[in-house]
Amino acid sequence: MTDRDAQACETAVSDALKTDARRRKEGLAESKSTGSETPARDAHFRTVPVDEVALGDVVIVLPGETVPVDGELLSGSATLDLSNINGEPVPREIFAGARVMSGAVNGSTTLTMRATQVAGDSQYQRIMSLVASAQESRPAVVKTADRLAVPFTVLALVIAGVAWAMAGDPTRFAQVLVLATPCPLLIAAPVAYVAGTGRLAKAGVLIKTQDVLETLGRVGHVFFDKTGTLTVKQPQVVRVEMLPGLDTRLNQDHVLMMAGVVENYSVHILAKGIAKAGLEALARLDQRFADGQRNCPERDFPGHGREHPVVKNIVEDAGKGVSGEVNGHRVRVGRLAFANESQDGFQPVTHDDQPARTIELATGETRLTSETIRSRFGALAPDEMATYVSVDGQLVARIVLRDVPRANAKRALAQLRELGVESLTMLTGDKASSARIIADEVGIDDVQAELFPEDKVNAVRKATAMTESGSRHTVTMMVGDGVNDAPVLAAADIGMAITDGTSTAASESAQVVIMNDDIASVPRAIAIARRTRRVMLQAVLLGLGLALVGMIAAAFNLIPVVLGAFLQEAIDVVSILWALTVLIDRD
Structure with missing residues (x-):
């Protein structure tokens, strides 16, 4: 340690003792990071909620703990894991006077820092604010079944009205409407989605709402984070x-x-x-x-x-x-x-x-x-x-x-292309030279590097705006795992978080969560979603088609009301059974 480093440490301890004495008079205590619940033996430091950390407080962060607020390093040096913040896979060494960002994970030495931002203004909180903003701006999805409901209802009423008018008998109106069953829309579609949700869960993929499953099948542009998503979570030995x-x-x-x-x-x-x-x-x-x-x-x-x-x-x-x-x-x-x-x-x-x-x-x-x-x-x-x-x-x-790619990352991306996904993009906060190496290894051409969380959000929104201005809207999906990915996961049409089963900021903001930490689940989820949507449409159209044939027959008095009631139940059963074929594993 240099004389300057030693002086910085002495200053940190002196300031801590002075602040502690002042707070004792005010009935308060000094701040510490949120990892340890046991106060120091000399009682100069104790754990407090992060919201109580004030500007100028001296904070102690133990090895392996997460930095709670933005601050200035007072210790001589420290090694920080910034992969959750900016995607850098290799730990960064910083020295006295350097900025310490909240959300970074401390290395193997205890560090001392002075808070320069309160919790609400720190880097981590700004990321969470971006998440909330992105979630509020996400457009609502109109389900396919909802689109079919209105025209089917209008068509049924028209056929029934024409039959009544031509026959002059109101019974003919009732005969038609008996066969105008809405069950393919009300039951078959939800059954197909429930079956698809079960298939996804069996594959280690959880979805939060039904409309996500339908949208997932129409994904055309996938954005990937690099560190921890396309690559393993810690640097690995290569030679x-x-x-x-x-x-x-x-x-x-x-x-x-x-x-x-x-x-x-x-x-x-x-x-x-x-x-x-x-x-x-x-x-x-x-x-x-x-x-x-x-x-x-x-x-x-x-x-x-x-x-x-x-x-x-x-x-x-x-x-x-x-x-x-x-x-x-x-x-x-x-x-x-x-x-x-x-x-x-x-x-x-x-x-x-x-x-x-x-x-x-x-x-x-x-x-x-x-x-x-x-x-x-x-x-x-x-x-x-x-x-x-x-x-x-x-x-x-x-x-x-x-930082090495996941063993199956290249194959997973190739499967996405086989499924017809038009565009694959890497978004990362890591250096461009490092990002390009990984992109070449996994087969991604479009690389955007050295991005902050807000830059990732803007990149996804720009891609979405370009497709909306064209002839059709391409559904965008972001796949990530870290805190820095949370805002863009919320901003994309679909956010997919890769986790090992634990709750993270990414999984909280995403609509789809991969629970088995396997990137191969990304193309598999899209394949299951597409099959689910296809079977759902088949079940609904089959049910509505049979109902339409029955209504026309009833309009010509070929199907009495009682028989029509039995046929209506048969149509419902056929639609539901067809919807359940989603459970057959053909992917």
Whole structure:
């Protein structure tokens, strides 16, 4: 920490104590973030409702908690996950004096911040206001059955009136109206929609209103969020790069296994991705051992012949990395400076006029400078970030992570095109270079990047306005998962939220919720909705057609009133049974 950072922290603590003393006199207490319910032992801080946080209050945000209000960072540095706010998949590191936005998730260190906005004016609340505004402006949907009701009623009355006038017998009027059954409209259509809703629920898709199901079948333009929707929710390991020129018997799987073991004890935002890759590497090592490979004896390096690694002395240095012993070997995972540290904690350095080279430390060991290490590894792609690994004091590799597409995202988008969806667009707050890479991998041509929530809303509304000004209206649908997607989910004709079953701001504002976190449910939902609408129309038109034939026959006195009553019930049964064919899985 620099002198400036230390001074900022001292100022934060001093201000907190002064504010606390002032509030004690007023019968109030200092503010803290909303994650922990237990006050600090010295009682300087306690949890209060977010609406009670005032301008200038000093707020403490613990690791893994959500920032409650906008503010200014007082701590030396912090790592924030902004994926819910602007779609950035890679955590952002900020320093003292930087803006901290509400809705961001704190990383592995406790941060101190000063509130610069009250809750009602913070970023998160502005997003929620956009949601409310978008929901109010959504037009009402007129159901197909409602469109058919008026003309059918008029036609029935005309046939009955003409029959009465021509026969001069009011009974003829009654005979016609007996067969003018409204049940295909009143019962068959709702039965088809209920059956379709059940099909969707079985597929892990929930809809909130019946009219959404009908509109879903007419979707022609789908907008996708990137991070967490087209991609997985956390950056994943894409490769392990061994340090060039290093003489070691370790391979990539050994590095991943050991790094994954120690990262499993970390709360860092990237830890889950490395821990997952470590488990997969351990499985590969075990399989190779079971197949008879003995090129890497257990006594030399870990990974073979042991069901679970032996882990000791795990220590996380907040903001730098995590270290521990795995099967007796010292492992450090984290920033380059942390992984390349000597046993006594010193770093090899060179002056600006010195070439990058190997430094011999006082202990006799040699160590590469950071400049040499970076030049040997080479540059990272725009959407990549790396963490470094050392074993027994020797830097051995770097693990590269990036935001990767869902395994079935490309296939899901191809299925949408097969269904006749005309346009696919990516809307994201992430950098254009990163967004373009993901778009190319999943097959999207139209990319709009570096957007704020209000920009996403404007993009969807612009697309809607263009189709409405044309010859027909193309139904727009937005698919997203984060807080920043909530306004555009509400603004689109249909908002579809991808969740893992938990309640989120996105699921609250969306009309369709995918509960199994599977993007393949998007084309499947549209296919089911189209079949439901098709069967509903068939059931309604079949029922109305039979009724029309019966009314004409009754008009010519071919069907008496009593027989007409029985035929009317038969027509209703046929319509309802046809509507129930929605339950047959043909998609």
